[in-house]
Amino acid sequence: MTLTTSVFADAQRRADAAADVLGLDPGIRSVLREIKRELVVHFPVKFDDGSHAVFTGFRVQHNIVRGPAKGGILYSPAITVDDIRALAMVMTWKSAVVDIPFGGAKGGVICHPHHLSTGELERLTRRFTTEIALLIGPEKDIPAPDMGTTPQIMAWMMDTISMNAGYSVPAAVTGKPVEIGGTAGRDPAIARGLTMVTLWSLEELGIDPVGATVAIQGFGHVGAECALGLAEAGLRVIAVTDSRGGVYRREGLDVRPLAAHVRAGGAVTDSGAGEIIGPTDVLALDVDVLVPAAVHSQIHGGNAARVRARIIAEGANAAITPDADPVLDAAGILVIPDILASAGGVVVSYFEWVQDLQALFWEEREVTRRLEKVMRRAYEHVRRTAAEHGVTLRDAAYRVAVDRVARATEVRGIYP
Numbered sequence: 001m002t003l004t005t006s007v008f009a010d011a012q013r014r015a016d017a018a019a020d021v022l023g024l025d026p027g028i029r030s031v032l033r034e035i036k037r038e039l040v041v042h043f044p045v046k047f048d049d050g051s052h053a054v055f056t057g058f059r060v061q062h063n064i065v066r067g068p069a070k071g072g073i074l075y076s077p078a079i080t081v082d083d084i085r086a087l088a089m090v091m092t093w094k095s096a097v098v099d100i101p102f103g104g105a106k107g108g109v110i111c112h113p114h115h116l117s118t119g120e121l122e123r124l125t126r127r128f129t130t131e132i133a134l135l136i137g138p139e140k141d142i143p144a145p146d147m148g149t150t151p152q153i154m155a156w157m158m159d160t161i162s163m164n165a166g167y168s169v170p171a172a173v174t175g176k177p178v179e180i181g182g183t184a185g186r187d188p189a190i191a192r193g194l195t196m197v198t199l200w201s202l203e204e205l206g207i208d209p210v211g212a213t214v215a216i217q218g219f220g221h222v223g224a225e226c227a228l229g230l231a232e233a234g235l236r237v238i239a240v241t242d243s244r245g246g247v248y249r250r251e252g253l254d255v256r257p258l259a260a261h262v263r264a265g266g267a268v269t270d271s272g273a274g275e276i277i278g279p280t281d282v283l284a285l286d287v288d289v290l291v292p293a294a295v296h297s298q299i300h301g302g303n304a305a306r307v308r309a310r311i312i313a314e315g316a317n318a319a320i321t322p323d324a325d326p327v328l329d330a331a332g333i334l335v336i337p338d339i340l341a342s343a344g345g346v347v348v349s350y351f352e353w354v355q356d357l358q359a360l361f362w363e364e365r366e367v368t369r370r371l372e373k374v375m376r377r378a379y380e381h382v383r384r385t386a387a388e389h390g391v392t393l394r395d396a397a398y399r400v401a402v403d404r405v406a407r408a409t410e411v412r413g414i415y416p
Contacts, residue, residue: 007086007296013322015089018398019406027414028406035085036061041131045124048117055124059107059132061141062088065408068139069105070095070346072146072175073153075113083296084108090317091346093401094339098378100350105141107132113148125153129160136161138171138357144349145175147220147295151187155180171356174349183352185367186345190315191225192368193344193375197336198226198289198313199233200379205310205334210234213287215309217241217279218294219268222315222342224259226291231255235289241282242268243294248285249274283307292319299324307333314338329392337394339401340382347374 012033019029038060046052058081061069071091074084084106092104109128113121135141145154154176161172170181178184185192202209212235216223219240227237236252246268247253253273261271269276283290283299284306292298293315299307301323312328313336314320320328320335328335348371355361362370386396 064103067101070102071105074108075148096401184364189348195229223293247274
């Protein structure tokens, strides 16, 4: 099924629904549903053979009323400015629901990062960073790694900003190597947070994690780390997929060697770990937990009725479209929404930013302890809100997040 809906329009629908319930002033509502600013840049990059090409990049800030903008940088041939707008808005709500003093942003470059040499990738990154430098900085907008980008790319971004400033600015980006001010525990942060809320939801439903079944769509960094974390807690990961397909084994996959195979450059389908399945077959499996951790709009009105999981932990941003929500709710499926389920990354990015500003760093166990504290507080707040109002976790999470941003906007006032 081909989807023609705008991802940004879907994001606005969810914000509008929360605004309706909260009874927000129309003026405040109009501010929250629109993008604050966006920058589109076209820049040349020289290839190793001496030729060059022009690339297109974006940096979009949705809202900065609660603090500096925060959001990742994507390198992908498939991104559009509509995607970036939607993801920037999601970052605003994600920061707000876990009560981190950041706003929301997102950025990216339309490219095939794996088709570029290391030198070409560095030149692209440094030129893109220079092009968007008027928007980013530790007090303004702090990028982080996302799909197609890495800690090394963040290092190049930080160094470019620092060279332009004339001094080191480690707090300008997060998700960078620990050697230049990165934090221990940032790399697995999204998956750790995702694993935590999944286990808490199993407990809430009275499902013993030992032997509970899991299917994961998207076996990149987040999906693989989540699979490892859930397997360590006793769950049985029976299926995983990447963009080309996946493997299924009802008795459970041996996740660790499978993850090592993929990290080494192999595909899930050539791992020999189980029966071959299609990339979307995983969504219809009869499991206790489904983790869509690939890309947006994977569960939609056209296939939501096929989902048979008891819990969906939305590991990818906007993996579920608004028209799928009522179908899943009617089926009694507990959905942990993306703005809560995958918030571990922004939480630990905040920790990294704070440590950089203070030049005082924590050990990984301290980072994990603080992450669990923030995620538990947010999860319990959302769960209580859902119970008090008789709504889904997604509706509750959006009410919490939109209300926090709206209150901050009202208190600050509108600059004349």
